[in-house]
Amino acid sequence: MAIELSDELIELERAAWVEVQEHRLTVPTAAAVQAxxxxxxxxxxxxxxxxxxxxxRAVRHPEE
Structure with missing residues (x-):
């Protein structure tokens, strides 16, 4: 069963993933995603x- 995600949640995860890739993930970004x-x-x-x-999965592996 696929989980329906809000655009906001996808955008928060996308922002966090960019920060992770740039080795600069901040606590506020991670906390916003977790919340x-x-x-x-x-x-x-x-x-x-x-x-x-x-x-x-949606952000890191969009082809799946």
């Missing part, structure tokens, strides 16, 4: 771990 993941998981009743993996 959005937690909120989405709670709102949809989905496992936070599944929600955390979904935007990573």
């Amino acid at each position: 959005a993941i937690t909120a989405h998981a709670e709102a949809t009743g989905t496992s936070r771990y599944e929600v955390e993996a979904a935007p990573k």
Whole structure:
């Protein structure tokens, strides 16, 4: 089952991924992503771990 992600969550993950690749991930960026993941998981009743993996796949492996 595919998890439907908000544009905001994808953009937060994309920003974090850029920072990771540039070796400059900041605490505020990471915290914003985690807060959005937690909120989405709670709102949809989905496992936070599944929600955390979904935007990573979407941003890091868009061809899948």
